[in-house]
Amino acid sequence: MEVAVLQSPVAQTKVVGKTGVLIVNLGTPDSPSVPDVRKYLREFLMDGRVIDIPLVQRSLLVNGVIAPFRAPKSAKIYKQLWTETGSPLKYYGQVVEKELQKELGDDYVVKLAMRYQSPSIDAGLNEFQQLGLTNIIVVPFFPQYASASTGSVYAKVMDIVKDWNVIPAIRFVNRFLEHPKFIEGFAQIARKYMAAYDYDHFLFSYHGLPERQIRKGDVTKTVCQFGDCCNTFNALNQHCYRAQCFETTRLLVEALGIPEGKYTTSFQSRLGSDPWIKPYTDEVIKEFPSNGIKSVLAFSPAFVADCLETTIEVGVEYKELFEQAGGKHWQLVESLNDSPIWIETLVDLVKTA
Numbered sequence: 001m002e003v004a005v006l007q008s009p010v011a012q013t014k015v016v017g018k019t020g021v022l023i024v025n026l027g028t029p030d031s032p033s034v035p036d037v038r039k040y041l042r043e044f045l046m047d048g049r050v051i052d053i054p055l056v057q058r059s060l061l062v063n064g065v066i067a068p069f070r071a072p073k074s075a076k077i078y079k080q081l082w083t084e085t086g087s088p089l090k091y092y093g094q095v096v097e098k099e100l101q102k103e104l105g106d107d108y109v110v111k112l113a114m115r116y117q118s119p120s121i122d123a124g125l126n127e128f129q130q131l132g133l134t135n136i137i138v139v140p141f142f143p144q145y146a147s148a149s150t151g152s153v154y155a156k157v158m159d160i161v162k163d164w165n166v167i168p169a170i171r172f173v174n175r176f177l178e179h180p181k182f183i184e185g186f187a188q189i190a191r192k193y194m195a196a197y198d199y200d201h202f203l204f205s206y207h208g209l210p211e212r213q214i215r216k217g218d219v220t221k222t223v224c225q226f227g228d229c230c231n232t233f234n235a236l237n238q239h240c241y242r243a244q245c246f247e248t249t250r251l252l253v254e255a256l257g258i259p260e261g262k263y264t265t266s267f268q269s270r271l272g273s274d275p276w277i278k279p280y281t282d283e284v285i286k287e288f289p290s291n292g293i294k295s296v297l298a299f300s301p302a303f304v305a306d307c308l309e310t311t312i313e314v315g316v317e318y319k320e321l322f323e324q325a326g327g328k329h330w331q332l333v334e335s336l337n338d339s340p341i342w343i344e345t346l347v348d349l350v351k352t353a
């Protein structure tokens with residue numbers, strides 16, 4: 001009796017067995033206007049996993065300092081980044097959503113979401129709920145796990161579904177820095193530049209994090225000393241974001257045959273005066289020319305789509321810094337964006353989740 005009321009057999013076959021795939025990137029402002037950038041920064045930086053200080057202090061910092069003073073400066077940089085298709089981070093997300101749907105076929109429903117701003121995680125999950133999908137795979141677009149990125153996506157998803165009557169079976173992709181196709185994706189782009197120019201040095205610059213955030217994740221309080229310990233990657237330190245970044249470099253160096261001594265790993269975009277993970281990219285770059293390094297191929301493998309952090313920070317600002325210090329040739333390795341090998345990586349991640 002109940003079954004007949006619930007759904008016709010035709011409607012049932014449409015959804016039964018389908019899996020919802022939520023691909024999630026960080027987010028970006030809706031436009032490069034000051035109010036939209038301010039709205040984005042407020043939502044982003046009020047996340048307690050991003051600025052992990054008590055709520056009252058966070059609110060004073062974000063609403064009293066960052067939103068009024070940083071937003072106008074950031075808006076100018078976002079205007080530089082914006083193209084006719086909008087923010088590259090969102091544009092490539094939309095292309096990847098379509099391509100991945102095509103590759104995965106009818107057994108899956110693929111939805112793009114952003115942790116902050118739009119399209120929201122809420123909207124994506126609600127669509128899955130309306131379709132009656134109770135198998136969901138969440139793929140955060142962060143190759144390395146950090147509480148501020150991947151962790152925040154997990155927390156948001158769980159916060160949304162916790163009140164549903166039928167909580168779906170959810171599988172979360174945790175990290176994919178060691179996926180051979182992810183590594184090969186960056187290697188393919190880099191080979192194009194390496195074939196055309198003989199670079200003195202290779203820089204692998206990752207988004208930074210306050211050291212405090214890594215310390216919090218080290219529940220044993222013995223793993224990360226923020227030094228050479230991060231150079232080896234093992235079962236104990238696999239959740240240390242800094243160690244994951246060094247491992248990403250090691251795999252890329254191996255794939256590209258870069259000799260020892262010809263590459264550096266560093267961390268960019270620090271905010272505030274607390275210690276962030278070192279070495280800092282801007283300090284490393286300033287030293288390059290005086291050490292005889294006049295040409296650099298720069299990678300940004302903490303991101304899978306070009307964004308402010310790659311195109312502007314590494315591609316423009318660090319280039320200027322390098323040239324001011326006496327450097328001659330600087331080239332950014334663009335991100336995976338909508339490359340076929342990135343879509344293949346995602347297909348593998350979904351099918352093995």
Ligand SMILES: C=CC1=C(C)c2cc3[nH]c(cc4nc(cc5[nH]c(cc1n2)c(C)c5CCC(=O)O)C(CCC(=O)O)=C4C)c(C)c3C=C
Pocket residue numbers: 026027028029041049050051074087089142146148149207208209210269271302303306307308309
């Ligand atoms: C406390 C501050 C920040 C932490 C911690 C942090 C971690 C973190 N962020 C990304 C990915 C991206 N961040 C981007 C921009 C960005 N990040 C911060 C601050 C922290 N990030 C700020 C203030 C900004 C905005 C830049 C500005 O206004 O100047 C972006 C780019 C988004 C875009 O629209 O292009 C990405 C992507 C990760 C992966 C991460 C933890 C590892």
Ligand SMILES: [Fe+2]
Pocket residue numbers: 207269
């Ligand atoms: Fe960031």
Ligand SMILES: [Fe+2]
Pocket residue numbers: 223224225226229230237240242243
């Ligand atoms: Fe570490």
